[in-house]
Amino acid sequence: MHMSDTVIQNHEPNYLEYQGRYKGIFAWIFSTDHKRIGLLYLYSMLVLFSAAAILGLLMKIELIAPGKTIMDAQTYNSFFTLHGITMIFLIVVPGLPAVFGNFFLPLMIGAKDVAFPKLNLLSWWIYIAGAAIVLSSQFFGDGPPDTGWTFYAPYSFRTGTNMLPAVTGAFILGFSSIATGINFIVTMHRMRAPGMTWMKMPLFPWALYGTSWIQVLATPIVGITLLMIVLERTLQIGFFDPALGGDPILYQHLFWIYSHPAVYIMILPAMGVISEIIPTFARKTIFGYKAIVVSTLAIAFVGYFVWGHHMFTSGMSGTALYTFSILTFLVAIPSAIKIFNWVATLHKASIDIQTPFLWALCFLFVFMIGGLSGMVLGALSANVHLHDTAFVVAHFHFIVFGGTGYAFFGALHYWYPKMFGRMYDKGWANIGLAVFFTGFNTLYLPMFYLGMIGMPRRYYDYVEEFHGPNIVSSFGAMLMISGLVIIITNLVRSARKGEIAEADPWKGKTLEWTVASPPPLENFAEIPVVTKRPYDYE
Amino acid sequence: MEKEQHTHIVKYKTYVFVLIALLLMTFTSVAITSLNLGPYTVSAALLLAGSKSLLVLLIFMHLKFDKKFYSIMVGGVFLLFASVIFITFLDYLYR
Numbered sequence: 001m002h003m004s005d006t007v008i009q010n011h012e013p014n015y016l017e018y019q020g021r022y023k024g025i026f027a028w029i030f031s032t033d034h035k036r037i038g039l040l041y042l043y044s045m046l047v048l049f050s051a052a053a054i055l056g057l058l059m060k061i062e063l064i065a066p067g068k069t070i071m072d073a074q075t076y077n078s079f080f081t082l083h084g085i086t087m088i089f090l091i092v093v094p095g096l097p098a099v100f101g102n103f104f105l106p107l108m109i110g111a112k113d114v115a116f117p118k119l120n121l122l123s124w125w126i127y128i129a130g131a132a133i134v135l136s137s138q139f140f141g142d143g144p145p146d147t148g149w150t151f152y153a154p155y156s157f158r159t160g161t162n163m164l165p166a167v168t169g170a171f172i173l174g175f176s177s178i179a180t181g182i183n184f185i186v187t188m189h190r191m192r193a194p195g196m197t198w199m200k201m202p203l204f205p206w207a208l209y210g211t212s213w214i215q216v217l218a219t220p221i222v223g224i225t226l227l228m229i230v231l232e233r234t235l236q237i238g239f240f241d242p243a244l245g246g247d248p249i250l251y252q253h254l255f256w257i258y259s260h261p262a263v264y265i266m267i268l269p270a271m272g273v274i275s276e277i278i279p280t281f282a283r284k285t286i287f288g289y290k291a292i293v294v295s296t297l298a299i300a301f302v303g304y305f306v307w308g309h310h311m312f313t314s315g316m317s318g319t320a321l322y323t324f325s326i327l328t329f330l331v332a333i334p335s336a337i338k339i340f341n342w343v344a345t346l347h348k349a350s351i352d353i354q355t356p357f358l359w360a361l362c363f364l365f366v367f368m369i370g371g372l373s374g375m376v377l378g379a380l381s382a383n384v385h386l387h388d389t390a391f392v393v394a395h396f397h398f399i400v401f402g403g404t405g406y407a408f409f410g411a412l413h414y415w416y417p418k419m420f421g422r423m424y425d426k427g428w429a430n431i432g433l434a435v436f437f438t439g440f441n442t443l444y445l446p447m448f449y450l451g452m453i454g455m456p457r458r459y460y461d462y463v464e465e466f467h468g469p470n471i472v473s474s475f476g477a478m479l480m481i482s483g484l485v486i487i488i489t490n491l492v493r494s495a496r497k498g499e500i501a502e503a504d505p506w507k508g509k510t511l512e513w514t515v516a517s518p519p520p521l522e523n524f525a526e527i528p529v530v531t532k533r534p535y536d537y538e
Numbered sequence: 539m540e541k542e543q544h545t546h547i548v549k550y551k552t553y554v555f556v557l558i559a560l561l562l563m564t565f566t567s568v569a570i571t572s573l574n575l576g577p578y579t580v581s582a583a584l585l586l587a588g589s590k591s592l593l594v595l596l597i598f599m600h601l602k603f604d605k606k607f608y609s610i611m612v613g614g615v616f617l618l619f620a621s622v623i624f625i626t627f628l629d630y631l632y633r
């Protein structure tokens with residue numbers, strides 16, 4: 001059925017060839033086409049990601065031996081700050097919605113674009129402006145910020161470094177996030193193809209729906225909080241600094257009221273991607289579609305109430321401590337439901353093992369380790385021992401890099417033929433994944449152990465007892481970066497040189513596979529009428 | 539797209555009343571700071587600010603005349619906000 005449709009559409013210019021009002025690079029940076037905007041984000045993020053990954057590698061090289069290896073303490077402090085700010089605020093928070101949400105949401109629900117294409121382009125511009133301001137903190141003023149990505153009070157007022165641009169940039173980035181969220185919510189409410197009821201909508205759009213609500217409702221809180229830092233630093237208003245009559249724990253509350261829901265902004269779309277990849281390669285309807293939808297919304301909702309688990313050692317009241325601990329354990333339930341559903345989908349399936357599927361499998365493996373280590377940290381007693389150690393760093397790299405990062409690369413390998421009309425070299429893609437996956441585990445697994453035996457995070461130095469595992473971990477970092485180089489080189493090269501891809505190389509059943517690869521400018525010559533559920537393989 | 543797009547026209551008089559009410563409440567919240575209400579100063583200010591927002595939402599922003607669905611959405615958001623504040627106070631009240 002799909003093939004014949006695409007042949008008819010082939011004479012239309014696809015979105016890559018299309019010539020509009022502007023030429024050259026302007027045809028991209030002023031394009032309101034959701035697909036081009038998706039690629040704008042993709043390219044911006046690949047550049048930023050490569051830079052931040054290199055900072056990470058340099059930190060790991062510093063930690064290969066005790067004492068000063070390649071940088072001094074202050075440089076190390078500014079490296080983990082810039083690494084964290086870039087990875088969190090510029091990559092994993094906007095990441096999947098901005099790149100794949102933009103590109104595929106309209107295609108998957110049978111629409112020609114998002115509801116507000118101009119607002120969409122504005123979001124990208126705000127993103128670039130925010131990124132530029134954040135990065136400017138490195139190059140002028142009193143030296144790069146050194147607070148870590150969390151900007152904790154009162155240090156963020158006392159440090160002599162260049163805080164204002166970093167905080168202001170993060171504030172501006174929030175608007176991009178909110179605008180994208182509103183855009184997606186309206187798109188899903190108003191522009192689903194005829195016949196696509198809510199319960200016939202694919203799971204990646206569903207995940208974006210939950211994510212968008214968090215973006216709209218939680219981002220303003222961090223916005224105000226960052227603004228309060230600016231006011232406190234410039235006008236000496238005492239919100240958080242005890243010396244001015246403020247409360248530093250209030251800062252932690254406000255910061256995590258946003259930043260915990262923000263971890264669900266990162267992970268929900270990742271779960272959505274996995275829910276697309278698994279049924280396609282299992283050739284089976286997803287097990288428990290409704291349970292996945294409900295757990296998506298439940299995660300989005302309960303995720304608002306657990307922020308205090310980042311503050312167990314801050315001196316909060318006992319009542320708050322155990323309330324947050326209980327709520328934290330609750331939020332693991334919907335995540336576990338999803339794991340069960342994915343595994344149940346694989347049960348007795350005739351699986352087609354391809355690169356995107358391998359990424360999804362690796363996701364399941366590392367995400368489980370990340371989630372379970374979260375439970376360890378959610379327990380009050382264990383947390384007192386493990387807070388601010390390498391264990392926490394291992395936890396969130398397993399879950400953020402292992403979750404969102406793996407899903408991002410999985411999505412890239414899954415939708416690549418649709419986006420570029422070409423296929424990457426599958427052999428190299430698998431080798432890259434194998435090297436990356438081995439490196440990833442060699443890098444982060446020892447950090448669980450290091451945290452348990454007491455190695456604190458955010459130090460450039462350590463005592464001799466920690467040396468062995470650190471050597472292993474630093475070696476893992478080099479291996480992992482080599483894997484990334486293979487993966488990215490293969491993808492970049494294949495965009496020009498890869499084999500021409502068919503419209504539906506994986507035999508997917510969702511609407512994006514019914515249009516040509518790359519999709520025509522307006523996606524659908526005729527808006528499809530949906531009669532079936534999204535993963536109909538029977 | 540939807541057919542039942544009836545436009546509700548609010549009377550000019552209503553707008554003027556709302557404006558006066560908003561102004562009155564603004565003056566009250568300024569005046570209240572000179573009374574010494576102790577710990578209730580903040581609650582009084584919040585109560586007044588809350589009523590003002592409610593008026594703006596209902597009348598100026600037409601929530602009262604729109605579909606029920608929108609009121610439910612806005613209500614849900616306020617409920618979420620209230621729960622977050624409640625949980626925060628589990629720390630402040632018991633510290």
Ligand code: HEM
Pocket residue numbers: 150263264266267309310328329331332335370371372373374375377378379383386387388392395396399400403404
């Ligand atoms: C099973 C669910 C999860 C539980 C129970 C959990 C629990 C925790 C706890 C208790 C901490 C604080 C540790 C400490 O500082 O002492 C923490 C830190 C963190 N978690 Fe999770 N987590 C879960 C899932 C996630 C997810 C899905 C993400 C992101 C996608 C995430 C990202 C983070 C990050 C970034 C930090 C560290 C923040 C920092 O201090 O820099 N977690 N987690």
Ligand SMILES: [Cu+2]
Pocket residue numbers: 259260263306307309310
């Ligand atoms: Cu959290």
